[in-house]
Amino acid sequence: MDYLNNKYSNRADFVLRQTWKNIEKMYNSEAALYDVTFPIGFTLISIDIENGSPSTSIGPTMGLESNSLSRILNSMENKNLIMRRPNPDDGRGIIIYLTKLGIEKREIVIKKIKHFKKLVRSRIDESDLEAFHRVTFKINEIIEEGDVFKN
């Protein structure tokens, strides 16, 4: 018997992985109908709609390496969703602005996210959702303390 099938159901770590992967797949399928991807949608909502966002601040907000973000931004530029402009306050810096099309797609992304959120709330007890948030908060806290594997 392999270890995984045996112990899957009560292990928070692999449950988180599997659930996130299922959500990502669902969002990616929906995004494809609008000629974008989940990473593009996620980037669209991570850019300040009025003032743009410095390219260096987007990756950390999203928890992405700069290489991965770079690839996404190139694809978004090709799709005419963003513009890159020099940062007036920083000679070497770049500000990413949404185009008109980018703003339109961003509105769709937010609509989809809200729709899923509403569905989740309509099907799951409020008190269970609160417990869910306490658990994930606590898991992140345990990891951030940085000594899970120390002793």
Place this chain on the structure above:
Amino acid sequence: MDYLNNKYSNRADFVLRQTWKNIEKMYNSEAALYDVTFPIGFTLISIDIENGSPSTSIGPTMGLESNSLSRILNSMENKNLIMRRPNPDDGRGIIIYLTKLGIEKREIVIKKIKHFKKLVRSRIDESDLEAFHRVTFKINEIIEEGDVFKN
């Protein structure tokens, strides 16, 4: 204001993503001390220790595309953690077996997973963890029904 920072704290989907990413990073750091990676560790525990596992069954168990799995298996073969053998019951099939070193590393992986699980259980209420599992189960159920974005 960007949408994300505003709404982050009560959105199950992005909380799942962020929490999973933090867990993956933690496991990857620890894995590096043993000259492996999280995906290698995950593959080690997905292979049947006695009978090996058909290469075609490992990917689906892990929720991985065959391309990604292929890359991981090549790296594991280079590190002498697995052997590929023809499947006697299927002329074109391959069975993946763990080597002695693979079995040793697998034991370490299981120890680390159990350690984190124990820590999580010692710090989080049993009833909250049960609610957490109810929520993730329900979210997966909602997605599997396949009509989140229909109508």
